Every structure is written in structure tokens, then in C-alpha cells.
Amino acid sequence: MAAHEAKQGHGKLAEELRELIDAAKQRRAEAVPGRGAVPIARPKGELASLLHVSYPARKLADMVLAQEVAEALQQVLKEQRHQGKLRSHGLQPRRKLLLVGPSGTGKTMTAAALAGELSIPLFVVRLDALITKFMGETAAKLRQVFDAVSETRGVYFFDEFDAIGSQRGLANDVGEIRRILNSFLLMIEQDESNSVIVAATNHPDILDQALFRRFDDVIEYHVPTDSEAKDLLRNRLSRYMAKTTDWGSLAIAAQGLSHADITRAMEDAIKESVMHDRETVSGQELLGLLQQRQVMRQRALQTNKE
Numbered sequence: 001m002a003a004h005e006a007k008q009g010h011g012k013l014a015e016e017l018r019e020l021i022d023a024a025k026q027r028r029a030e031a032v033p034g035r036g037a038v039p040i041a042r043p044k045g046e047l048a049s050l051l052h053v054s055y056p057a058r059k060l061a062d063m064v065l066a067q068e069v070a071e072a073l074q075q076v077l078k079e080q081r082h083q084g085k086l087r088s089h090g091l092q093p094r095r096k097l098l099l100v101g102p103s104g105t106g107k108t109m110t111a112a113a114l115a116g117e118l119s120i121p122l123f124v125v126r127l128d129a130l131i132t133k134f135m136g137e138t139a140a141k142l143r144q145v146f147d148a149v150s151e152t153r154g155v156y157f158f159d160e161f162d163a164i165g166s167q168r169g170l171a172n173d174v175g176e177i178r179r180i181l182n183s184f185l186l187m188i189e190q191d192e193s194n195s196v197i198v199a200a201t202n203h204p205d206i207l208d209q210a211l212f213r214r215f216d217d218v219i220e221y222h223v224p225t226d227s228e229a230k231d232l233l234r235n236r237l238s239r240y241m242a243k244t245t246d247w248g249s250l251a252i253a254a255q256g257l258s259h260a261d262i263t264r265a266m267e268d269a270i271k272e273s274v275m276h277d278r279e280t281v282s283g284q285e286l287l288g289l290l291q292q293r294q295v296m297r298q299r300a301l302q303t304n305k306e
């Protein structure tokens, strides 16, 4: 009805109808006991090996994000929440995102938080199952994934996207990976579903240039600044540490570490306290754990260079 009214030029009525439908759907979803607004969807058959589904409760507020990143993600959520209105005016909400940046800076967590905020399932695409030695098979599997994208609304997350999107070939077979990339380009271009597609990579430099314009937004992640590291430390540890804690010095000790590295150091510090029946975390101990992470990071950098 809404589409019919929109075609007749009754934009306002179409918009109101869509909003009524969206509100009714929302109420029905919220009536599901237990998990709240998330409808249950489980991939079946071969799709089950290609997609891993979960129903994250995460929110963007759980994350420490650079301001530009937070603003870009809020904009995606805003457009998703008003998608009925936007579509009734012939506008597409933002829904194809490419996240780039170093490991452990929150790309996967973002996909989960978007799903949590929108109360829709998160489908992680298993690239290892998707990419096989046989090109025909890979294209058919990719087709299945994109069919699911249009059939079941969700956040579809392609991690380590450079495996598909790279100009260079997997197993040195440039021709084959090129064909997989071409199928992906075609499918993402044709996709007009209401799912959110999120691709992430640590290696944007090797992505094919043709890919960038297929996404509505390319969002860049970085290791935390001192002030972001301070927020990350405070968010998790303020209830375990003394009021006089010098968060600034701890943040300096964390310079260059990713959010994931800092989180692991904090978790280790909390574990130590729990195992020794202590209710607080010692600043000195945390400092030591952050330094250990720095050593591990240097080693990893060294190995990557060799």
C-alpha cells in the first residue's frame, strides 16, 4: 500500500504508512520473550557453514571511538532507523560500509554493536568456507550469501576482506581471485536489500580501487590516542583502582598498543586480582602488563618485517 501511495505521488501518506508498519514490526519483535527485539534466524544447509549467526547485545557506547568514527557510525544508525521515510522519498539509507585499520581497533566489535543497536542478527561470513579452490563453487557460495542478505535483514560481516578484495591473488592465481572479486563487485552493486553489509580489512593498500566506490562509507580506525586509551582504561578499571590513580601515566605506557592489546592487559590484571582474592588492581602490576604487551608488539612488528 505504501509503495502504491508513493507511486501516486502521495509521499506523506506513504511515509506515514511505512512508519506505522515499522512501529508495528518493532512492537511485535519486542514481544518476543527473552532476547527482546531480535527475530530468530538460523542459516540452514550449506549456508550454515558459510554464515555464523549471533545476536549481540553490544552497543556503540561500549566502545571507545575516535570522534569521526563515532559520528560516521551514528549517521549509519540514524539512516537505518529512518529507512522507511528515506525509501519513501526514493533515498537509500547508508548500508554498505568498509572499515579499515590495524588489528584490534574495533572493526569486528563495530559490526556487533551495529547489530546490537539495530536489534538485528549479526552474520559473520566465513571466508575460509567461502573461498575454495574451485572458482565456480566460490561464486555460487557468494551468491548464496547475497541471497541470504536480501532474504534476512541483518548485519553481514566480511572480515579480512582483502582475501576477496585484493588485487593480488590468493595462491598466486591472479585470474581466479580477480573473477571472485568481479562477482563480489557485481553482487554488492546489485544488492538493494535492507541488510547492512560491513567489510573490514587491515590492508586497505592492497584493495582493488574499484571496490571503494561500491561502499557508502569508508571508515578509518586507528590505535587509540592517549585520551582514548585513558577512557578505555577508566571504563574498565575505575571500580578496581584507587581514586588517585594516574591514568595519564598508564595511557602513556599504552602508547602504540591497540584497543585489543590494552583490553587484554586489563583483563590479565583483573584476573590476577581475582585469583589472589584482591578487590583492587594495582597500578604497578597493570604497568608491567602493558609493558609486556609492548614487548609482544615489538616482536610481532619484527616478525612481520622479516
Ligand SMILES: Nc1ncnc2c1ncn2[C@@H]1O[C@H](COP(=O)(O)OP(=O)(O)OP(=O)(O)O)[C@@H](O)[C@H]1O
Pocket (backbone or CB within 6 Å): 062, 063, 064, 065, 102, 103, 104, 105, 106, 107, 108, 109, 110, 159, 200, 201, 202, 232, 259, 260, 261, 263
Ligand atoms: N574501539 C574499541 N573500544 C573498546 N574496546 C575495543 C575497541 N576495539 C577493540 N576492543 C577490544 O578488543 C577486542 C578485539 O577487537 P576487534 O576484534 O573488534 O578488533 P578488529 O579491529 O576487528 O581486529 P582484527 O582486524 O584483528 O579482526 C574487542 O572484543 C574489545 O574487547
